[in-house]
Amino acid sequence: MVAPLSSWPWENLGSLKYLLYGPLVAKALHSWAYEDGQRYSWxxxxxxICALRGLIYQLWHSYSSMLFLTRNRMVNKQGVGYKQIDEEWDWDNFLILHAFMAAMACYAFQFLGTLQIWNWGGCVYALLLHIGVSEPLYYWVHRRLHVGSLFTDYHSLHHSSVVTQPYTAGNATLLEQLILGVIMGIxxxxxxxIGAGSVCLIYGYVLIFDFLRGMGHSNVEVIPNSLFEFFPFLRLLLHTPTYHSLHHMETSxxxxxxMPLFDKLGNTLNNxxxxxxxxxxSAQNSQVPGFVFLAHAVDMLSSLHxxxxxRSFSSMPYKDRLFLLPMWPGAFLVMLVMWASSKxxxxxxxxxxxxxxxxxxxxRHGFQYFLPFATDGINYHIEQAILRADRLGVKVISLAALNKNESLNGGGTLFVKKHPNLNVRVVHGNTLTAAVILNEIDKDVKEVFLTGATSKLGRAIALYLCQKRIRVMMLTLSSERFQAIQREAxxxxxxxxxxxxxxxAAQNCKTWIVGKWLSPREQRWAPPGTHFHQFVVPPIFPFRRDCTYGxxxxMRLPDDVEGFGSCExxxxxxxxxxxxxxxxxxxxEGWTHHEVGALEVDQIDVAWEAALKHGLKPV
Known part of the structure; x- marks a missing residue:
């Protein structure tokens, strides 16, 4: 049986729970239209306030997840996995609850309509009440929640999050958030x-409260140790992300x-x-990765993934969504900043x-890779990333689709030739890509139609299939390049x-392998029932309803991967x-060769077997 007040009454509503704000919206609109906006301005x-509170946690999440800024000051190095993301999916339930509690308080006392904008005395009273009542009350209640059934039925949900995140602050039961609402409200x-309240006090206290809660759960240390060295007493007045993370590691x-002062007084301060x-x-807490994948954005909206x-959006496969459109201008500005920063x-x-x-x-975004004048700049950034990985001691760096474009850098050959003494191994990964595509093809297929046939992947696929006695129809305008590949067989x-x-010419072939963009008009030539295998970036538009698109x-990662919570x-x-x-x-595998340039056809099966051996699985 579920413990009383341990679950949320609207947990089955999904995203419809936001309709619960409806009465407040309706009341505010009615007051604005018919009552000069005064009576129900609260x-x-x-x-x-609810919108600003949600924004504070979102901004803390964005900052703490910008690993290019924060990786050296992360408290817990483990990443956030899908399980934790799903458990914290409804982290903002407490905002709805506290909105209800605030509405009831305002309706009962009817004080917000007469509040001053600012009152110094009220701020002093609020500070005294926070230190004298809210802090010790929270400390006492928190300790009780770590005992017996109270922990099992209520507080264990909050501690189920392995890595503290700003959203973890809201991941709690109804009872806990009711108590927190009272503690905030005092x-x-x-x-x-007593007549000393003000609008600025309410806004300021609530937002500072959430700011400190978000900071404490951010898993990134933002307070410099030098501050505590100059002012040692601040250690007892202000908790830090490190301080709070220890509570999740050692719950006693x-x-x-x-304020750690109360842990000091209660003899519960972690030594x-x-x-x-x-x-x-000290920002010297970094670890060198063994492997780096060098990715790129595909388009402006997908960069918001x-x-x-x-976090919730990036933990699901990318799809174009209407809510992304208002964010497009912001994404464009960020793109300009990224260009300017050149990092x-x-x-x-x-x-x-x-x-x-x-x-x-x-x-760089996908469209830039097709601008002739951008080639040098893109190669410069890729080169700098490789050199940085080399300096750090990374073992292998793999290039994403457009970063290894043949016309851009010869599949990574440019960098290996320019820097022959690299310790990091540069890998385009196309050998395994070819293996995945080839193992997707049905065993009874006798012929395939191949676009992008003279690319690195196209060449390897064609040579592999022909040796299996499968007829490969290679689409290319260059007879010289076709003949060169044919002579290799x-x-x-x-x-x-x-x-x-x-x-x-392929209108009777039902297996199309697409390595070069196909327009809807070109797709019309495929017979009904055709399956389109793809290695083209971005993928072709799924125009035909009577065909299937891969x-x-x-490949699926091994089961022992930890901290992976973002979909590619x-x-x-x-x-x-x-x-x-x-x-x-x-x-x-510890292979010591660079995998750049043309694919070695005889290594396709080797790469496939190695992937399966280490727990990677075909999708």
Whole structure:
């Protein structure tokens, strides 16, 4: 049986729960239209405060997830996985609850309509009530919640989050948030009842309260140790992310709300608090990843799929959503900032068998890769990322689709030739990509139609299939490039490679392998029932309803991966692009060669078997 007040009454409503704000919205609109906006102006204030509170936690999340800024000051190095994200999905339930509580208080006391804008005396009263009532009350209640059934039935939910995040602050039961609402309300209601309240006091106290809560759960140390060295007494007046994280690691210590003074008085202060804070805030807490995947944005809206934008959105496969459109101008401005800063950004980290793996991103969007004048600039950023990985001691760096474009840098050959003494291995991952595509093809297929046939991948796929006695219709306008590939095949298999210059010639073939963009008009030539395998970026538009479309070549990560909570573009949870997986296999296997330029056809099966051996699975 569920414990009383342990679940939320609207937990089955999903996103419809936001309709619960409806009465406040209706009351505020009615007051504005018919009552000069005075009588029920508190409804509007409550709505604004709720929006600002949500924004504070979102901004803390964005900052703490910007690993390119915060990775050296992270308290807990483990990433946030899908399980924690799902458990914290409804982290903002407390905002709805506190809106109800505030509305009832305002309706009962009818004081907000007569509040001053500012009152110094009220701020002093609020500070005294916070220190004298709210802090000790929270400390006492918090300690009680760690005992017996109170912890099991109520507080264990909050501690189920392995890595503290700003959203973790809201991940609690109904009873806990009711208590927190009362604790917050005391320093606000007290001054208001004695006539010293003000609008600025209410806004200021609530937002500062949430700011400190978000900071404490952010998992990134933001308070420098030098501040505590100059003013030692501040250690007992202000908690830090490190201080609060110790409570989640050792649950019998550090119970305070914001002031460690009460842990000191209650003899529950963790002895490692200041030592760990000094170590974390020194920004020397970084770890070198063994493997790096160098990614890029595909388009402007898909760049909003980054983990530091909307965590819930990035934890699901990317789709175009209407709510993204208002964010487009902001994404455009960020893109300009990224261009100006000319830095490589760290997007996310995860752990595989105790080793750190990371994904970096170059500050370029997909359309730029097709601008001739942008080639040098893009190669410069890729080169700098490789050199940085080399300086750090990274073992393998894998290039995402457009970062290894043949016309851009010869599949990474440019960098290996320019820097022959690199210790980091540069990998395009196309060997495993080819293996994934080839293993998706039905065993009874006798012929395929291949676009992008003279690319690195197209060439390898064609040579591999022809040796399996599968007829490969290669679409290319260049007869010289086709003939060069045909000559690479053993003489007895060359007959299986066929040169085509138009899609019409493949109108009877039901297996299309797409390595070059196909327009809807070109797709019309495929017969009904055709399946489109793809290695083109971005993927082709799924125009035909009587055909099926494969996603980009990908593999599922091993089961022992930890801290992976972001989907790669349109791929599902725990699935990564094949070129990403190819670099990972290169690292795990300890291969010491660069994988750049043309693919070695005889290594396709080797890469496939190695991937399966290490727990990667076909999708």
């Amino acid at each position: 409804c509007l204030h409550i709505l604004i 320093p606000i209601l007290g001054p208001c009842l 210590t550090n119970f305070c709300l914001f 490692r608090s200041w030592e760990l804070h000094k170590k974390t805030s 980054a983990p530091f934008v909307l 490589t950004f760290l997007m996310y980290s995860y752990w595989l068998r105790g080793r750190l793996q990371q994904t970096w991103i170059v500050p 053993p003489v007895e298999y060359q007959q299986y490679l066929v040169h085509l210059t138009k899609c019409q 996603k980009l070549a990908a 573009y349109t791929l599902g949870r725990g699935v990564i692009h094949a070129c990403h997986a190819g670099g990972l296999v290169h690292f795990i």
